[in-house]
Structures are given as structure tokens and as C-alpha cells.
Amino acid sequence: xxxxxxxxxxxxxxxxxxxxxxxxxxxxxxxxxxxxxxxxxxxxxxxxxxxxxxxxxxxxxxxxxxxxxxxxxxxxxxxxxxxxxxxxxxxxxxxxxxxxxxxxxxxxxxxxxxxxxxxxxxxxxxxxxxxxxxxxxxxxxxxxxxxxxxxxxxxxxxxxxxxxxxxxxxxxxxxxxxxxxxxxxxxxxxxxxxxxxxxxxxxxxxxxxxxxxxxxxxxxxxxxxxxxxxxxxxxxxxxxxxxxxxxxxxxxxxxxxxxxxxxxxxxxxxxxxxxxxxxxxxxxxxxxxxxxxxxxx
Numbered sequence: 001x002x003x004x005x006x007x008x009x010x011x012x013x014x015x016x017x018x019x020x021x022x023x024x025x026x027x028x029x030x031x032x033x034x035x036x037x038x039x040x041x042x043x044x045x046x047x048x049x050x051x052x053x054x055x056x057x058x059x060x061x062x063x064x065x066x067x068x069x070x071x072x073x074x075x076x077x078x079x080x081x082x083x084x085x086x087x088x089x090x091x092x093x094x095x096x097x098x099x100x101x102x103x104x105x106x107x108x109x110x111x112x113x114x115x116x117x118x119x120x121x122x123x124x125x126x127x128x129x130x131x132x133x134x135x136x137x138x139x140x141x142x143x144x145x146x147x148x149x150x151x152x153x154x155x156x157x158x159x160x161x162x163x164x165x166x167x168x169x170x171x172x173x174x175x176x177x178x179x180x181x182x183x184x185x186x187x188x189x190x191x192x193x194x195x196x197x198x199x200x201x202x203x204x205x206x207x208x209x210x211x212x213x214x215x216x217x218x219x220x221x222x223x224x225x226x227x228x229x230x231x232x233x234x235x236x237x238x239x240x241x242x243x244x245x246x247x248x249x250x251x252x253x254x255x256x257x258x259x260x261x262x263x264x265x266x267x268x269x270x271x272x273x274x275x276x277x278x279x280x281x282x283x284x285x286x287x288x289x290x291x292x293x294x295x296x297x
Contacts, residue, residue, distance in 0.1 A: 003071075003072070003075060004035070005035055005036075005038070005039045005042075006039075006068045006071060006072060007025060007072065008021070008025055008027065008032055008035045008036060008039070009035075009036055009039055009047065009064075009065075009068055010065065010068050010069060010072065011024045011025050011032075012032070012036055012048065012055065013047075013048075013057055013061065013065045013068075014153070016055045016056060016057075017055060018032060018033060018050075018055065024136070024137060026137070036048065043060075043064065045058075045060045046058050046060065046061075047060055047061035047064055048061055073275060076275045076276075077275070091118065091119065091120055092119070092120045092121075092122065093119055093120070093121055093122070093141050093142070093280055093281075093284065094122045094124070094139070094140045094141045094142075095109065095121055095122065095123045095124075095140065095141070095142055095143070095144070095284075096123075096124055096125070096126035096131065096134055096135075096139075096140035096142070096143035096144070097123065097124070097125055097126060097143075097144055098126045098127075098128060098130075098131050098143060098144060098145045098146060098147075099128045099146065099197070099223050099224065099225075100146050100193075100223075100225065100241075100242060100245060100266075101144040101145065101146060101268065102125075103242075103244045103245055103247070103248065104244045104268075104292065105144045105288075107291050108144075108287065108288040108291040108292060109121060109123065110291075111287050111288075111290070111291040112283070112284050112287045112288070112291075115283065115287060116280070116283060116284075119280060124140070126140065126143050126145075128197060128223045128224075129147075129196060129197065131143040131145040131147070131149065131271045132149045132151045132153070132154050132271065135154050135271050135272060135273050136151070136153050136154055136273060138273065141272065141273075141276065141281065142270055142271065142272045142276075142281060142284065143270075143271045143272075144159075144268065144269075144270060144271075144288075145268075145269050145270075145271050146197065146198045146201070146242075146266055146267065146268065146269075147197060147198040147199065147200075147267075147269070148200060148267055148269050149269075149271060152274065153273070153274050154271055154272065154273055154274055155271070155272050155273070155274050155275075155276070155277075156269045156270070156271050156272075157269060157270045157272075157285055158267055158268075158269050159267075159268045159269060159270055159285070159288055159289050159292050160267070160268045160289065160292040160293065161265040161266070161267055161268075162242045162243060162244060162265060162266050162267075162268060163242075163243055163258070163259075163263045163264075163265055164201075164205070164240045164241060164242060164243070164259075164263060164264045164265060164266055165240070165241060165242075165243050165246060165256045165257060165258050165259070165263075166180050166185070166238055166239070166240060166256065166257045166259065167228075167229075167232050167238065167239040167240075167241050167246075167249055167254050167255075167256050168232070168238050168254065168255050168256070168257060169232055169233065169234070169235040169238075169253070169254065169255075170233075170252065170253050170254060170255055171235075172235070172238075172255075174188075174238070174257070175255035175257070176255075176257075177257070178257075178260075179257065179258050179259060179260035180257040180258065180259050180260060181212075181259075181260050181261075182208060182209065182212045182259055182260075182261070183212040183213055183214065185209070185214075185216070185238060186209075186212070186213065186214035187214075187217075188217070188237070188238050189217055189218075189219030189220075189236065189237035189238070190216055190217060190218050190219060190220075190237055190238055190239070190240065191219065191220045191221075191222065191228055191231050191232060191236065191237040191238065191239040192205065192216075192218050192220075192221055192239070192240060193221065193222065193223050193228075194221045194222075194223065197223050198266055198267070200267065201264065201265065201266040201267065204264050204265070205240060205264045208262065208264055219236065219237045220236065220237055225241075225245065225248060228241070229248065229249050229250070229254065232249070232253075232254050233249075233250060233253035233254055240264060241256075242266050243256075243258075268292055270284070270285055270288060
């Protein structure tokens with residue numbers, strides 16, 4: 001019995017699907033089945049009840065899962081303590097940027113470089129909605145995201161809340177410099193990001209609109225900024241975007257206005273694998289929080 005076998009079993013126990021578990025541990029499905037079967041022989045009891053369409057834990061499997069998770073957590077803790085105690089806790093940090101974080105995160109990374117010049121940063125783009133998967137599967141150490149994930153296999157630290165502004169087509173009656181009353185959007189088509197992208201912020205916008213006396217008319221939903229900017233510039237609707245995104249709009253085609261009173265916001269979170277609390281990650285979180293405070297306030 002080895003740690004790899006435990007990882008495979010935990011993956012199947014949590015996914016309750018051999019195909020999804022195989023993808024998670026980067027192993028073919030037949031190979032994963034063999035590993036789990038061998039583990040059951042070593043333990044001497046059946047851990048899983050499985051058919052062609054269904055997988056569930058046996059009572060013995062549920063008990064074994066608790067201890068398997070504990071063993072894996074202890075191993076992660078041991079690695080973390082060893083790294084923190086070493087002369088160089090980590091020489092590399094893999095950082096992912098998800099949609100709508102590229103505008104300000106480079107400032108946070110620049111600030112981090114000033115306090116940790118010996119850490120090699122590998123920075124890459126993360127597809128919308130995949131922050132949890134890439135961290136969980138160890139493709140990135142941390143990911144800056146606009147959505148707070150609901151997954152116990154990752155930890156998410158809230159770094160900041162950023163106010164949203166209204167991006168309005170130039171020439172529109174609302175395209176003036178004064179702060180905007182949210183109620184003035186009652187009869188306007190809106191261009192928003194899908195709820196799956198940032199559910200808390202999406203729900204907040206809808207709730208604020210309802211409290212302002214109207215149900216928002218969401219004409220378009222899109223996450224990539226380019227089509228959103230194009231739709232606004234073409235006069236198809238008004239978009240609500242984080243204020244840090246404003247420089248990416250063509251000022252001759254789009255006017256961005258702040259809201260008067262309570263404005264909707266969007267979070268900035270740092271997603272990391274559950275238990276990954278290394279000194280380097282902690283330092284990045286601290287520096288990023290300080291840097292973002294100057295951008296999002």
C-alpha cells in the first residue's frame with residue numbers, strides 16, 4: 001500500500017465516478033480500476049460497490065476514507081513543514097490568472113517580486129471556470145479568480161472587493177460624467193457575465209436592481225471582455241464591469257460611470273489547493289492584499 005493508491009481511492013470516493021477520478025489523478029480508467037482493486041485486496045475488505053452506472057462507498061469504505069484523507073493531510077503537512085524549515089521554502093510559484101484579473105494582478109506580482117526576488121514566477125492564463133480543477137490537479141499552485149469556489153478540495157482567500165461600474169455606449173442618454181442611479185437602468189438591456197462565472201456578484205446585481213424597483217433585463221451574457229466591449233460599443237446594451245477593467249474599453253466608443261450610493265461589487269480571491277499553506281503562498285497572499293487595496297478602493 002502506498003500514497004498513490006490512497007490518492008486514487010480518495011479520488012474515486014469523492015467523485016463516485018471512475019472516469020472523472022481517472023482524469024483527476026491523470027491515469028487511465030482501466031489502470032485506476034486495477035489500483036483500487038489491488039488496494040481492496042491489501043486491505044482485505046470491499047471498499048466500493050460499483051456497477052456500470054453507479055459507484056458508492058461501502059461502510060468499510062467510508063471508514064477507510066476518513067483515515068486515507070488523514071494520512072494524505074499528514075503527508076502534505078510534513079512536506080509543508082520541511083519546505084518552511086529549509087533554506088529556500090520554494091524556488092518556484094505557478095500562478096494562474098483567470099478572466100478579468102489580468103488588469104491588476106500584474107501589479108500584485110510586481111510587488112511580490114520586490115519582497116521575494118529569489119522566487120521564480122510562472123504565470124499562465126486559466127480558462128473561465130477551471131480555477132478549482134487546475135489547482136486541485138496541481139497544474140498551478142495558486143489562481144487569482146473572480147469567483148469564490150464551493151469545493152472542499154481547495155481553499156479560497158478573499159483578497160478584495162472591487163466596485164462595478166456601468167459601461168455605456170457613447171452617445172447614450174446615460175453617458176454623462178455624474179454618478180449613475182442604479183434605477184435608471186430599469187429599461188435598459190444589460191450585458192452581464194453568466195451566473196456560473198461569479199454567482200455571488202451576479203446575484204448581488206440582481207438583488208440590488210430588485211431593491212431599486214425593477215427586474216434587470218439581461219439581454220446578453222458573456223465572460224470574455226472582447227465580445228462584451230464590442231456589444232456595448234455597438235449600442236447593444238450596458239455592461240457592469242469591475243472598475244479596473246475600464247482602461248480596456250475604447251473611450252471614444254464607451255463611457256464608464258460609477259454608481260451613486262450602494263454599488264455592486266465583484267470579489268478577488270486567491271484559490272489554492274486545500275492545505276497548501278506554504279510560506280511562499282502566505283507571503284503572496286499578504287502582498288497581493290496590500291497591492292490590491294490601492295487598486296480596488
